Amino acid sequence: MRFARKPENSTVRWMVFASAGFSAAPLVLAAALLGGVGQGAWAAGDAAQTGKPVSLSKSAPADDYALANLPAGSSSPGVDVRERESLPAKQLFGAVETPAPLPSEPIGYYTEGCAAGNVPMPQVGEAWQMMRPRRNRYWGQPQLIAFLQEFARRAKRELGINGLLIGDLSQPRGGPMTSGHRSHQIGLDADIWFLEMPDRVLSEQERNTMSARLVTLDHRRINPRRFTEKHARLLRMAAKYPQVQRIFVHPPIKKYMCAFAERIGDEDKSWLARIRPYWGHNYHFHIRLRCPAGATNCKPQPEPNPEDGTGCGKHLAWWYSDEPWQMDRGVPSLLYREGVPVPRPRPKKPEPRREITMQDLPHACRVVLDAR
């Protein structure tokens, strides 16, 4: 089995989709933004607008929508609009400090897109606090922000936790990030720490510097002192929300969840399919929401559909094989002998890909980048 079969966070499916005749999509997207097609998709965000919609040139026919039609000013001062086509898009989106004052809409795919009309998650709520605010990644689509607040309050109420420490959501206008994530680009992804919120308001300094805590011993074993049944109930609660598409966790956490569902005698275990093992999710879990209803420019990810209905069998077994954890090229790949991991190898992630440029993103992301 090859990595290409485990796309999850990667763009594999999107690339397949793109090569299967989606080449007309940029025009469709541009037409949608310019001509107001799909306004219904934006209605959900109207109440949470952060600014007046800019007036786009509605007279410009979509077919002619090209670089020449971009607004004169670029959101990246000093960068020529044409020149920027070849720049890594993460530099462009990473440099913009405010959301696009457009009707809210996720545009493109989780790993290749952007977000119009993102709104900020309040830094401190009665059941959550936002971590690393300095990064300015506490922005999301109104549906994500509403979900997180509801989820945090309910977790506090029903699970008896103080609240959630929430990490990165998206940049103000979504898009690729300069560090840390391949997804989180369309305002529908959120990282939540496994570390429970303390029973006090952290200072901004603390929220910027406080360390997260690993809840696993390695990629096969949970740390039972740090990952407890409370965490399992939190993950189960999240996975049962209809708007949740996937939750990424480190493999031993998935294993724990499978056993947990058995232990509590869960009759309907279908929620387990949405809890997906993935590299790197050992101090936080990652919640991904579905494309909201009517968000026609949002490219949905196929539903998780493990053969056994839960992903607790063959799919999880793959994560417990050596294959996902081989050393990088040039270094012996089998440091695991008899299951003894010494020293701990670096996980082998999917092949690094070339930088995403504006040309890889939906055309409408240029409008999002330039809106002011």
Ligand SMILES: [Zn+2]
């Ligand atoms: Zn994440």
